[in-house]
Amino acid sequence: MSRIRSAAIDAIYDSRGSPTVEVTVELATGASGRAGAPSGASTGAHEVQPFPPGGVSAGIATFRSRVAPALVGVDAADQASVDAALHAADGTSDFSRVGGNPATAASVASALAHAREAGRPLWSVLARPGVEGTKFPAIVGNCLNGGRHAIGGPDIQEFIAFADAPSPEESVRAAIAVHRHVGEELHRRYPTRALGRGDEGGWVAAIGNVEALEILAAACAAVRDELRTPVHPGIDLAASEFFADGKYRYREQTLDTEGQVGFVAGLVDRFGLRYVEDPFDEEAFDGFARLTRAVGDRALIIGDDLYTTEVARLERGLAVGATNSILIKVNQVGTLTDTFRTVDRARAAEQATIASHRSGEVPEGWLTHVAVAIGARGLKCGVLGGERVAKLNELLRLGRATSR
Ligand code: PGA
Ligand code: ZN
Numbered sequence: 001m002s003r004i005r006s007a008a009i010d011a012i013y014d015s016r017g018s019p020t021v022e023v024t025v026e027l028a029t030g031a032s033g034r035a036g037a038p039s040g041a042s043t044g045a046h047e048v049q050p051f052p053p054g055g056v057s058a059g060i061a062t063f064r065s066r067v068a069p070a071l072v073g074v075d076a077a078d079q080a081s082v083d084a085a086l087h088a089a090d091g092t093s094d095f096s097r098v099g100g101n102p103a104t105a106a107s108v109a110s111a112l113a114h115a116r117e118a119g120r121p122l123w124s125v126l127a128r129p130g131v132e133g134t135k136f137p138a139i140v141g142n143c144l145n146g147g148r149h150a151i152g153g154p155d156i157q158e159f160i161a162f163a164d165a166p167s168p169e170e171s172v173r174a175a176i177a178v179h180r181h182v183g184e185e186l187h188r189r190y191p192t193r194a195l196g197r198g199d200e201g202g203w204v205a206a207i208g209n210v211e212a213l214e215i216l217a218a219a220c221a222a223v224r225d226e227l228r229t230p231v232h233p234g235i236d237l238a239a240s241e242f243f244a245d246g247k248y249r250y251r252e253q254t255l256d257t258e259g260q261v262g263f264v265a266g267l268v269d270r271f272g273l274r275y276v277e278d279p280f281d282e283e284a285f286d287g288f289a290r291l292t293r294a295v296g297d298r299a300l301i302i303g304d305d306l307y308t309t310e311v312a313r314l315e316r317g318l319a320v321g322a323t324n325s326i327l328i329k330v331n332q333v334g335t336l337t338d339t340f341r342t343v344d345r346a347r348a349a350e351q352a353t354i355a356s357h358r359s360g361e362v363p364e365g366w367l368t369h370v371a372v373a374i375g376a377r378g379l380k381c382g383v384l385g386g387e388r389v390a391k392l393n394e395l396l397r398l399g400r401a402t403s404r
Contacts, residue, residue, distance in 0.1 A: 002076040002114050003028045007068040007106055009060050014039050014360035015387040016199055019056045022362070023063075023105035025113045027076055033112025036362035037101035037331050041199065042148045042157060042238045044282055044305035046313060047332040048100035059099035066090075067098050067106065076114040079126075083107055083337035100334040107335040108366050122366060123398065126336065126373035128343060134402055136395065137371045138164040140234065140275060140354060140380035141175035143182045143219070144205070144212050145198025147238050149359050153198065154209045155250045157238035159216045161223075161383070162275040163231040168399035172392045174229040179203075179383040181219035189215075199359040201385035208252055217271040234275025235267070240305050243281040257287045261294065268295045275378070277302040277327060277354075288322035300325040300352055300377070308332045311342045318349050325352040325377065330370065343374045352377035361387035365394030372398055 008024045014036075022036035039050055051059040070089035074081050086106060090098045115122045123133055140160055147157030161178035163171040179202070186195055186205050198204045205212075217233045224231055239248060239260070248255045255263055257280070264279045276295075280287035282305040292301045304327035307313045317323055326346045330339045346353050355371035357380060368391045371379040379395060382388030 002031070002117050004071045004074050004076055004082075004110065007071045007109070009063045009068070009102055009105070011056055011060060012036055012362065014362055015385060016360040018360050020360070020362065021056065021060060021102050021105050023102065023109040025071070025076065025106065025109040027113050027117055029117055031113050031117035033109045033114070033116055035105050035108035035112055035366055036364055037105040038358035038362055039101065039360040040329075040358045041360065042241050042305070044240070044308040044332065046282070046308040046310055048095040048334045050101045050331060051099040052096055059102045062098045063102045063106075067102065071106065071110070076110045077118075079107070079111060080337050082110045083335035086335055095334045100331050103334040104331040107337070108330065111336060112366065121398070121401070122369035123372040126369065128340065128347065128374050131373060131375040133372050133398070135375065136168050136171075136399055137355070137376040137379040138162055139171040139175040139392065140378045141179065141383035142200040142202040143179045143216060143383060145200055145202035146209075146212070147241050149200055150198035150202070150204040152206050153204045154207060154212045155242050156209045156212070156235050157241065158200065158236035158277075159202065159212050160234035160236065160275055161216070161220060161231050162234040162378070163229065164274075165229045165231075168395045170227070170229050172396060174223050174227055174231040175383050177223045177227060178216070178219045178231055181222050182215055185215045185219060197384070200357075200382045201388050202382070209250065213267065213271050232274040233271050234273055234277075236277035236304070237264070237279050238305065239278050239280050240282045257284065261287060261290045264291055265294045268299050273299050275300050275302070278304045278306060280306075282306050285317060285320050285322045288317070289320045292321055292323055296324045302327050302354060304329075304356070307342075309339055309342050311345050314342055314345055314351075318351075323351065325354060327354050327356050327380070328370075328374065328376070329356050329358065331358070339370075340374070347375070354378040354380050356380040357382060357388070357391065363387040363390045365390050367391050368394035368398065
């Protein structure tokens with residue numbers, strides 16, 4: 001038994017400087033765990049509310065008055081009970097009374113306290129059936145930012161290195177090398193232009209979508225040669241962000257669904273993309289299915305805003321063959337138990353899972369443990385910036401612990 005003695009919440013800041021929360025859960029035995037919750041910018045319409053209408057301070061007040069007392073006495077070793085208590089204390093279907101972020105922080109902090117007391121790593125107390133923690137995810141590392149994460153950049157939100165080496169060391173090294181190559185090439189092409197970094201630590205440059213892909217694909221090819229590591233280009237279009245009145249509106253072109261299928265399938269073949277996230281609007285299950293039929297044998301087609309880690313939306317996708325992969329973000333649904341319900345369904349349906357950060361992150365490593373615990377195909381955590389490196393470094397630690 002690991003009964004919760006107290007749950008304390010406080011305001012902290014995420015990597016964008018926006019306020020969020022962390023929760024510290026203390027057990028009767030004295031063991032404790034603390035976790036912070038991240039925040040998105042290109043949020044899906046079907047995510048739970050990160051904070052109630054009154055904002056972060058209202059979430060904190062509600063947590064203190066309603067949620068913390070309800071957690072006292074609950075067994076932290078029983079994650080389902082902890083998360084049921086969070087739902088019951090909130091009392092809404094979308095965490096709009098206390099907020100999905102306070103719920104996420106409490107859910108993870110409780111698991112951390114339990115792991116600490118048990119003397120086990122977090123991933124092992126969360127491991128899904130059949131997961132042994134000996135297989136590590138590929139790194140999904142954002143090297144060039146656009147969309148909502150980078151004003152003045154391309155329309156496509158993320159240009160990604162998908163580093164799929166046998167060991168975490170090699171994958172991390174390859175993702176960092178691609179990021180560096182991309183920066184060097186941007187500097188070579190535009191020596192007098194200022195070069196910056198976006199919300200997720202990728203480069204930002206005033207270039208078009210296709211030029212960004214050319215630079216990314218060349219960087220991946222160079223690193224494959226140099227390091228002899230399988231690293232391939234990928235994109236997160238976050239297409240809901242530039243979809244309006246039935247059309248995908250890029251700076252260079254406007255496409256209907258048919259045109260978008262052809263455009264993205266063409267990019268997969270021209271650039272050897274292995275990773276394609278949210279290529280259509282978040283309600284366009286049919287567009288997803290057409291693309292998956294066309295190129296799903298050679299690329300992961302991933303639903304993020306499409307699914308918002310929600311099992312009912314995943315069911316809709318499975319019914320039409322929308323994707324072959326699903327992005328997993330704990331704070332889209334609010335608790336670990338809700339997350340695992342979706343993960344277990346995805347695993348049963350042989351959908352690959354990608355455990356993902358948010359654009360506004362906290363400098364913590366718990367996401368890496370979630371990735372290992374669910375047997376994720378990928379860990380999407382960016383490449384550079386302390387809040388991104390925290391996750392990569394945690395993966396290195398887990399890799400070393402296994403090989404020792
Ligand atoms: P968000 O974006 O964290 O701003 O929602 C990340 C993503 O779309 O994957
Ligand atoms: Zn996304």
